[in-house]
Amino acid sequence: MQDNKIYDVAIIGAGPSGAIAASILKQLGRDVIVVEKQHFPRFSIGESLLPHAMQFIEQAGLLDALINNASDMGFQFKNGAAFYRSGEHSAFDFEDKFSPGPGTTFQVKRANFDKLLADETAKKGVAIHYGVQVEQVAITDEMAALTVVDESGQTSEINAKFILDASGFGRVLPKLLDLELPSELFPRQAVFTHIKDNIPADANFDRNKILVTVHPEIEDLWYWLIPFSDGTASFGVVARPECFAEAELEQQLYDFIKQDDNLASLLADAEIIQPARKIGGYSSNVKQMYGDRFALLGNAGEFLDPVFSSGVTIAMRSAALAAELVDKQLSGETVDWSQDYQVALKKGIEVFKHFVMSWYDTSLQNIIFFQSDGSDIKPMISSILAGYAWDTNNPFVADTNRGLNILTQLCEAD
Incomplete structure (x- = not known):
């Protein structure tokens, strides 16, 4: 792999966030290289996509490939979420939601889905190297360098102006740069x-x-x-x-x-x-989601819990946002990574976190089974379940804790 080339961006991981970031950056004219430890196809969970994720798949120019291959790959059309608890049924139709944007998506076999996105990204001209593990990272004022080892044991160096860590549960940069923190969520x-x-x-x-x-x-x-x-x-x-x-x-x-x-x-x-x-131990957090010449995408930064299928959506949103900011920075523009990336991304993550914690203390469960089809509140909850956790026009995004507390009191009074 040693080619003495200086890439604009090196991406660790070829999963959904890596493919989305790489495709967007390639569309913006950036020279990108991706290294992936595993070989695709490979099994993964996180199979129930949220409609909001479709916007990032489309932005990356990958939506047509997804739609055209969905049937052959066994992907299932998805328009909502159903819940059951001891005889109680509740269902949310994502097309009947508060926020604008797609209301349908797919339930996907991740082995096929991830390979499809990666293959389509490679067709755009992005170099993806499989069976390559990152061993070290060195960051200077001028450059970021990854020391990688391939399956033959050969060590080489990749130089880039910026690194995006899309390694998911591998959390490559958090481990190498001592960024890991324990999650606030109870271990499950x-x-x-x-x-x-x-x-x-x-x-x-x-x-x-x-x-x-x-x-x-x-x-x-x-x-x-x-x-x-x-x-x-x-x-x-x-x-x-x-x-x-x-x-x-x-x-x-x-x-x-x-x-x-x-x-x-x-x-x-x-x-x-x-x-x-x-x-087990999948919930994670980090000290910071960015630093000099690097940013963490999706699960490499923070992963909450699988209950609302938020992982892939957070990963894709982080990928699209980071790709745009990297392009601006490499073009000489000033980028405030704290406000424009970490704070912006955390707004939605915190909404999902409130929902996860309220699910496990059962208050959100009670709200979900309390909502009737005619409820004015149901489309607002449906929007968050559909992934639109960054829509601050939604009262349950603008002040999630207050909104859930009010609904909890209404449920208890009923």
Whole structure:
């Protein structure tokens, strides 16, 4: 890889945020290189996209490729989110929302989705190198240098004017630059797999929506069921670590299904088709999301929780925002990374964080199941569930804590 070239931008990671940033920068005329530790396709969770993410996919020039390949890749049209708790049903239609912008999206198999975005980015002329791991970073007033190692063990150096870390849970720069902080969120664990769901066509189930189910007895334990268009689905359980047993992961998933009446009925004939996986300690935070000649994108900076599927949307928004700011800086413009990037991005992240914390203390659960279809409040909540957590015209974005507190009191008074 050693070519003694100085790139405008080096990006660590070829996942959604890396592909979006690289494509936008390439459209802006920037010379970009991407290094990715793994090889695509590779399995990943975060399969239920939010409509707001479609704006960044379109901005990066990747929307046509997504739409044209959705059917062949088993991606499922998505128009909302459904919730179930001990006999209570609630559903949110993302097309009936407060904020402007797309109201539909897809539920995607991330192995295919990530590869599609990366391949389309490469077609634009972006060099993507797979099987390459970043070992060191050195930043000076003039340059940023990445020391990388390929699978043959060969070490080389990549020089760039700016680095974007899109390494996701790998959190390359936070580890190398000592930026990691513990998350404010309680540590949880997820066990998940893909299934052939075999849900009957006449079942009370909308394949166009993710189904989030609250455990009938453990209020902060929940399930996701994300259907795909080919009859398969992503299924997972999220809970405190002590809620999981020592049994094999597949058996634990089957046992949890039996504990909820609705899932037990829907998934009576479900078959696990991939080895179950487990991930814990995924919530993260950092001291800062930018520095001299670098910025952190998406999960490399802060990851909250999978409950509202916010991860990919935050990653893509951060990628689009950072790409635009990098282009300005490289053009000689003054960029205030604190206000224009970190503060701007954190506004929406904090909204999602309030929703996550309120979900686990059950106050948001009560609000979700309280909202009727005729409620004036429901479109405002729907907007945030659709990813529009930066729309300050929405009262629940402008003052999330106050809004949720008022709704909690209304629910308790009912």
